[in-house]
Amino acid sequence: MSENGSFVVAIVDDEPMVTQSIKNFLSLETDYEILSFNSPQEALETLKDRPVDVIISDYLMPDINGIELLLQLKEIQPQATRILLTGYADKENAIKAINDVGLYQYIEKPWENEDLKLIIRNGIEKRVLLRRLADKVQELDKASAELKGVYSDLLKAFK
Amino acid sequence: MTSADTSTATTPTLMVVDDEDMVLRSIANLFELESEYRVLTFASPREALETARRERVDCVISDFLMPEMDGLEFLKALKDVSPNVPSILLTGYADKENAIKAINDVHLYQYLEKPWDNDYLRLVVRNAIGHKSLEQALSERLHELDRALHDRDTFRRTAEGLEAELRLAEEVQRSILPQSDLTDPHYRFFSRYYPTGQLGGDFYDVAFAHPGRFHAIMADVAGHGAAAALGTMLVKVLFTDIRQRDDGCDGMLCDMNERLHYLLPTTHFVTAFVVRADAEARELVAASAGGPHPILFSRDPARPVEQWVLNGLPLGAFDSAIYRRPEKVSRPFTSGDRILLYTDGLLDTDVDHSESVDPTEIVRTIEDIRHLDGNDLLDRLAESRGIGERKLPDDVNLLLIEAV
Numbered sequence: 001m002s003e004n005g006s007f008v009v010a011i012v013d014d015e016p017m018v019t020q021s022i023k024n025f026l027s028l029e030t031d032y033e034i035l036s037f038n039s040p041q042e043a044l045e046t047l048k049d050r051p052v053d054v055i056i057s058d059y060l061m062p063d064i065n066g067i068e069l070l071l072q073l074k075e076i077q078p079q080a081t082r083i084l085l086t087g088y089a090d091k092e093n094a095i096k097a098i099n100d101v102g103l104y105q106y107i108e109k110p111w112e113n114e115d116l117k118l119i120i121r122n123g124i125e126k127r128v129l130l131r132r133l134a135d136k137v138q139e140l141d142k143a144s145a146e147l148k149g150v151y152s153d154l155l156k157a158f159k
Numbered sequence: 160m161t162s163a164d165t166s167t168a169t170t171p172t173l174m175v176v177d178d179e180d181m182v183l184r185s186i187a188n189l190f191e192l193e194s195e196y197r198v199l200t201f202a203s204p205r206e207a208l209e210t211a212r213r214e215r216v217d218c219v220i221s222d223f224l225m226p227e228m229d230g231l232e233f234l235k236a237l238k239d240v241s242p243n244v245p246s247i248l249l250t251g252y253a254d255k256e257n258a259i260k261a262i263n264d265v266h267l268y269q270y271l272e273k274p275w276d277n278d279y280l281r282l283v284v285r286n287a288i289g290h291k292s293l294e295q296a297l298s299e300r301l302h303e304l305d306r307a308l309h310d311r312d313t314f315r316r317t318a319e320g321l322e323a324e325l326r327l328a329e330e331v332q333r334s335i336l337p338q339s340d341l342t343d344p345h346y347r348f349f350s351r352y353y354p355t356g357q358l359g360g361d362f363y364d365v366a367f368a369h370p371g372r373f374h375a376i377m378a379d380v381a382g383h384g385a386a387a388a389l390g391t392m393l394v395k396v397l398f399t400d401i402r403q404r405d406d407g408c409d410g411m412l413c414d415m416n417e418r419l420h421y422l423l424p425t426t427h428f429v430t431a432f433v434v435r436a437d438a439e440a441r442e443l444v445a446a447s448a449g450g451p452h453p454i455l456f457s458r459d460p461a462r463p464v465e466q467w468v469l470n471g472l473p474l475g476a477f478d479s480a481i482y483r484r485p486e487k488v489s490r491p492f493t494s495g496d497r498i499l500l501y502t503d504g505l506l507d508t509d510v511d512h513s514e515s516v517d518p519t520e521i522v523r524t525i526e527d528i529r530h531l532d533g534n535d536l537l538d539r540l541a542e543s544r545g546i547g548e549r550k551l552p553d554d555v556n557l558l559l560i561e562a563v
Binding site: 126150 | 255259262268278286289290293294297301310314315318321
């Protein structure tokens, strides 16, 4: 989440036309904050210290491909939902990478904007659920620690 | 309707609804072969709704165009029956616009165009079921949290109630120590009580037979807490009762032992040291039930500071114990002579026990301060043991008696 509380989606594609069109569509239709990158290096550099909720990467890019990029980004931001854009020919690679990369979903080019929006929404909901779950687990730990504290104080006084 | 046999509650259930048998069969085959899911297929949306009323469903795949009701109507009705099931809609190309419009109405998880790609469908179903199980886990945690917070608050209230009673018990316990300044024409008394803030087993008392003649006891009921505190009450009552007879100290301890053995729970015992002072005889007589050895000294630097080493069995542990000793149990006690009775808390004044000392250390401290007035002497002694600077592991009781 960004500082103002909106969710952050990062898009990586070497073609500016692709990132621009996704960015335009999502800016119109959602409240998400969109970060777009036209080179994997640029994305790695920025995302080092900029937490995001969803990362969408193209598969075919010069230098490193989308799966390698997502793998590196998984190290940096393991909690972000990862989505791969693939051409029809690369689909097999995407399927193979599902487990390695912890890929949430892949989307075939050309994609339907509504479809993309829905997948991003699901990815964000997953993030929110995981975060709330972690919060609750922590609160639960705290509550049970407090319970134990009260209990042991009592024991000390009355044993 | 075909279904895998009723399986364990942990196996996710996938519901598939399509009026075309071929679609049902191909999806059922896909998941039965390649997943752990239990698959329920329905050609009739109504029948599917009936089943969803009775059984847990973790994900539903529905066709859009069906004769009985369309996929959106079905999913809407399903929401009423089972609100948290993620739904996937299969649409023909022509119905896609309708599906998109309905995304928010039925909170569609995702839609897939026919013909679908099996790999993709599998991925979408996996995500949908993952989503459902996250929601499930979250709601379980929320319940647990509610319960834990409720328990904690109940416990806290109980603890507060008990705490209040504890404070009251502490007051009562404190009230059994000699209240007003003890006065006698022949002796002066100085005392200090440093509590740990918890109930303890320390106790001392002074009881006069008549001016110039009294018994003093310094006792420690083994253990801490309520049991030890109640034990001190018992010792107080017995001490007050028995000293009426004004026997020697050993007889008194014998008597107390017998009664405490009868009254105390078997695992409990009391250590004590008793002295009797007599102004006419100008002497102290003592008996020990395993309490710390008192320290005898005088303002007169010519007299040594020494422990009064006298041993004996603790009270209440054995049914008959003898406290008469072969050694001499009386000491001269004349003007300027002093005796310090204390509980073993004085030797061990910090919680990690890193400051534990031997009684000879106390003897050395007193050698330096023996000339001081009684109150100053006790304060300096407490200070030398770090009392007041840190949390005590045990109560400390001090009683200094001086012959005028």
